[in-house]
Amino acid sequence: MDKQIRIALAGNPNSGKTTLFNKLTGSNQFVGNWPGVTVEKKEGKLIVDKEVVLTDLPGIYSLSPYTLEEVVARNYLIEEKPDAILNIVDATNLERNLYLTTQLTELGIPTVIALNMMDLVKKAGDTINIKELSRQLGCPIVEISALKGQGVEEAARAAIAAAKTGKTVPQHSFSGPVEHALAHIEEVTVHNLPEEQQRWYAIKMFERDEKVLEQLKVPADVRAHIEKDIVAAEKELDDDAESIITNERYIYIAQLLKGIYKKKGKGQLSTSDKIDKIVTNRILALPIFVVVMWLVYALSMGAPIGDGGIAIGTFLTDWANDVLGGAWLTDGSRAILESWNVAPWLVGLISDGILAGVGAVLGFVPQMLVLFLMLCILEDCGYMARIAFIMDRIFRRFGLSGKSFIPMLVGTGCGIPGVMASRTIENERDRRMTVMTTTFIPCGAKMPIIGLIAGALFGGSTWVATSAYFIGIAAIVISGIMLKKTKMFAGDPAPFVMELPAYHVPSWGNVLRGTWERGWSFIKRAGTVIVLSSIVIWFLSGFGTVNGRFGMVDELYEDETVVTDEYVTVVADRMGISEDEVEPMDDSILARVAQPVSVIFKPLGFGDWKPTVATVTGLVAKEEVVATFGVLYNFQGEEAAAIDEETGEVLLDEDGNPIMEEEELEENGDQIWENVESDFNAFSGGHGRLAAYSFMIFNLLCAPCFAAIGAIRREMNSRKWTWFAIGYQCGFAYVTALIVWQLGRLFVGGVNVIGLIVALVLLAALCYQLFKPYKEATTLTVK
Amino acid sequence: MIPLVLAEPGEENIILRVGGSPETKKHLEDLGFVAGGSVTVLNTIAGNLIVNVKESRVAISREMAGKIMV
Numbered sequence: 001m002d003k004q005i006r007i008a009l010a011g012n013p014n015s016g017k018t019t020l021f022n023k024l025t026g027s028n029q030f031v032g033n034w035p036g037v038t039v040e041k042k043e044g045k046l047i048v049d050k051e052v053v054l055t056d057l058p059g060i061y062s063l064s065p066y067t068l069e070e071v072v073a074r075n076y077l078i079e080e081k082p083d084a085i086l087n088i089v090d091a092t093n094l095e096r097n098l099y100l101t102t103q104l105t106e107l108g109i110p111t112v113i114a115l116n117m118m119d120l121v122k123k124a125g126d127t128i129n130i131k132e133l134s135r136q137l138g139c140p141i142v143e144i145s146a147l148k149g150q151g152v153e154e155a156a157r158a159a160i161a162a163a164k165t166g167k168t169v170p171q172h173s174f175s176g177p178v179e180h181a182l183a184h185i186e187e188v189t190v191h192n193l194p195e196e197q198q199r200w201y202a203i204k205m206f207e208r209d210e211k212v213l214e215q216l217k218v219p220a221d222v223r224a225h226i227e228k229d230i231v232a233a234e235k236e237l238d239d240d241a242e243s244i245i246t247n248e249r250y251i252y253i254a255q256l257l258k259g260i261y262k263k264k265g266k267g268q269l270s271t272s273d274k275i276d277k278i279v280t281n282r283i284l285a286l287p288i289f290v291v292v293m294w295l296v297y298a299l300s301m302g303a304p305i306g307d308g309g310i311a312i313g314t315f316l317t318d319w320a321n322d323v324l325g326g327a328w329l330t331d332g333s334r335a336i337l338e339s340w341n342v343a344p345w346l347v348g349l350i351s352d353g354i355l356a357g358v359g360a361v362l363g364f365v366p367q368m369l370v371l372f373l374m375l376c377i378l379e380d381c382g383y384m385a386r387i388a389f390i391m392d393r394i395f396r397r398f399g400l401s402g403k404s405f406i407p408m409l410v411g412t413g414c415g416i417p418g419v420m421a422s423r424t425i426e427n428e429r430d431r432r433m434t435v436m437t438t439t440f441i442p443c444g445a446k447m448p449i450i451g452l453i454a455g456a457l458f459g460g461s462t463w464v465a466t467s468a469y470f471i472g473i474a475a476i477v478i479s480g481i482m483l484k485k486t487k488m489f490a491g492d493p494a495p496f497v498m499e500l501p502a503y504h505v506p507s508w509g510n511v512l513r514g515t516w517e518r519g520w521s522f523i524k525r526a527g528t529v530i531v532l533s534s535i536v537i538w539f540l541s542g543f544g545t546v547n548g549r550f551g552m553v554d555e556l557y558e559d560e561t562v563v564t565d566e567y568v569t570v571v572a573d574r575m576g577i578s579e580d581e582v583e584p585m586d587d588s589i590l591a592r593v594a595q596p597v598s599v600i601f602k603p604l605g606f607g608d609w610k611p612t613v614a615t616v617t618g619l620v621a622k623e624e625v626v627a628t629f630g631v632l633y634n635f636q637g638e639e640a641a642a643i644d645e646e647t648g649e650v651l652l653d654e655d656g657n658p659i660m661e662e663e664e665l666e667e668n669g670d671q672i673w674e675n676v677e678s679d680f681n682a683f684s685g686g687h688g689r690l691a692a693y694s695f696m697i698f699n700l701l702c703a704p705c706f707a708a709i710g711a712i713r714r715e716m717n718s719r720k721w722t723w724f725a726i727g728y729q730c731g732f733a734y735v736t737a738l739i740v741w742q743l744g745r746l747f748v749g750g751v752n753v754i755g756l757i758v759a760l761v762l763l764a765a766l767c768y769q770l771f772k773p774y775k776e777a778t779t780l781t782v783k
Numbered sequence: 784m785i786p787l788v789l790a791e792p793g794e795e796n797i798i799l800r801v802g803g804s805p806e807t808k809k810h811l812e813d814l815g816f817v818a819g820g821s822v823t824v825l826n827t828i829a830g831n832l833i834v835n836v837k838e839s840r841v842a843i844s845r846e847m848a849g850k851i852m853v
Contacts, residue, residue, distance in 0.1 A: 061814055062809075064810075066806050095837040095838060096814070096815045096837040099813070242805065243818070246817055247818060276825065276840070277826065280828055281828075282826075285828055385842070388842075393830065393831055495844045495847045496843065496847070498841070499841050500840040500842050
């Protein structure tokens with residue numbers, strides 16, 4: 001064959017295009033029961049004929065130039081001119097689907113209709129006279145069931161045949177005045193274009209389609225000339241040109257279907273409607289939604305099985321963290337590497353740096369997979385689209401769409417999949433805003449920070465944790481309201497219009513495919529960003545210059561000729577600690593850099609190098625904040641006799657002496673609470689609680705961990721926007737913590753006048769941005 | 784002529800006019816909201832509607848539904 005045949009797959013959103021594409025090409029694209037899953041076009045080779053390339057276009061309702069999907073699809077069809085169009089039509093929704101068909105047939109490209117979901121039509125007892133429909137539309141029709149794979153090969157063969165020999169001529173015509181104008185337009189502007197394309201261009205020009213007028217570079221005088229024809233038609237038919245065309249298409253389709261489509265039960269509620277009557281009922285909607293979400297949360301991230309809960313996810317993740325991550329990856333690799341006589345620094349790098357870091361993130365994978373599985377089921381059965389609908393009115397108040405809810409919910413477990421879940425939001429403005437605010441919600445890894453602060457300074461008070469969630473939610477609401485009034489986010493709010501897919505039993509293949517696709521994305525992220533950042537932090541905290549010699553600080557400190565008594569005094573002075581508190585880490589690059597940097601946090605009340613280092617290591621993973629405190633606040637695992645977990649007896653070695661083992665730092669770091677408390681009190685001038693609270697706020701709201709930043713980068717798909725998001729988060733965190741610290745001192749004493757003025761100014765600016773009048777746009781604008 | 788927001792749920796209505804900016808109007812029309820066509824409100828929740836138009840179920844916010852006159 002000389003020339004490769006190219007076939008484009010076009011159809012309405014959620015009409016089964018991607019399912020058909022997968023069946024025809026054997027590829028594994030994720031299919032969502034949620035309109036708008038395909039935004040870019042995808043290509044694949046047909047199984048039946050490897051010479052044929054099939055392009056999956058985004059789902060569209062028409063070929064107008066208003067949405068991104070429509071522009072992508074129509075540019076492809078006009079500019080690339082595929083050899084044939086395989087138009088997938090949802091038989092349960094013929095009128096709306098054929099509306100697109102009437103436009104596709106005008107393009108002058110041979111078109112074959114794949115009539116999908118005929119099984120459902122037959123089940124409902126309705127009949128469609130396919131032969132007659134095919135004759136009237138002027139293109140071949142093949143009955144298929146994309147889901148079951150019935151008839152898909154025939155459809156492909158029909159499309160190939162059409163590409164080779166076929167020709168599709170549009171069978172419909174418009175009313176007299178329109179046809180009259182169209183004839184004029186064809187005559188004066190498009191007569192030099194290929195004949196089969198003339199009609200489409202003429203119609204678009206009649207609709208005053210800016211993109212087409214631009215593309216054809218129609219001179220102003222010609223434009224003025226055809227404008228007269230258009231206005232004449234508009235006057236005669238008393239409507240604007242675009243609406244005339246749209247209406248006449250629908251009228252044509254309605255007449256076409258009169259004799260062809262026989263409905264059995266008219267006006268009956270479908271099963272989907274009956275479910276919706278309950279699920280989206282004005283009273284029951286929210287309670288049902290809360291129960292469903294509670295189930296999803298309880299199963300994936302709640303208390304684990306065996307601990308009073310039902311969470312399979314937490315159960316598996318605990319296992320992965322303790323056994324797989326802790327024992328096998330870190331300790332196991334260390335044992336193996338040491339037995340190979342690998343250099344100690346390399347053992348440190350691999351075991352403590354890379355594997356510990358990666359292990360910590362991979363530990364989340366089981367939990368994430370369970371969560372993704374549940375969300376995929378909700379999406380596939382059709383409930384997800386309803387959730388967006390139910391939550392829309394609430395979220396709209398602060399500039400977000402109902403579709404932002406799922407990312408935030410997922411974000412309570414982990415920010416990375418939360419950010420990733422924002423992909424289903426089609427509107428760019430809404431998506432960006434969601435990505436920017438999702439990580440304000442305290443994720444699982446921020447819990448230890450809250451635990452530490454609550455335990456060390458607030459006597460374990462539960463209101464600290466409660467307030468952390470409240471702060472997260474408030475940050476989202478405040479940010480949403482402020483951002484929607486900025487130039488970047490204004491002018492683009494998308495009013496909610498969304499087709500609700502019919503409910504159906506989830507298809508397991510599809511659910512598992514979706515779960516795996518998202519899970520794998522998460523794993524890949526962990527594999528790249530985490531490895532890199534783990535190495536960097538390991539190096540920065542492990543290496544440094546000790547008394548003029550550069551190397552691993554731990555090793556250098558063992559050399560008494562390097563670490564002289566005078567030198568220890570110097571270090572103690574520099575760090576502002578007593579001599580016996582001096583540690584190898586105080587000489588690490590990290591500590592040296594952190595010491596001057598900590599000035600930045602002075603206005604927030606924790607301008608000391610230890611909280612600074614903890615904040616920085618928090619960028620690797622938020623759990624690191626507590627781990628870093630453990631190291632910095634002199635936690636030495638006290639030696640204790642090892643105890644057999646089952647019998648409770650003290651384990652003895654061969655000589656009958658008790659085996660000693662190091663106590664491990666608890667997750668919330670309760671062994672170092674006293675140290676933390678006294679240190680926070682010391683550097684904050686006795687206001688340890690306020691300083692610690694400010695520290696917690698900053699760490700909850702500032703830039704998330706590297707892995708989440710990576711996810712933000714990917715979803716924003718722009719360096720500029722990623723930096724903007726990170727900058728905004730850090731700025732917002734800084735301002736909030738500053739206001740809390742400075743205003744807080746009004747109550748606890750020790751007011752700093754300049755600080756107070758700055759805080760009041762910032763607070764006033766926040767309030768101004770929050771309460772300044774704003775007119776909600778109600779138009780749908782798409783770039 | 785009343786906006787769709789005020790239509791009685793469960794009753795079939797004929798669309799008389801679709802308003803709004805050209806983009807909004809075109810988008811609504813592409814979804815099946817055309818003058819002369821029929822639309823049935825199935826459900827309302829806090830002003831947002833679920834409607835049956837051309838045999839598909841469309842969720843639509845109060846702002847948009849205000850532009851469809853029946």
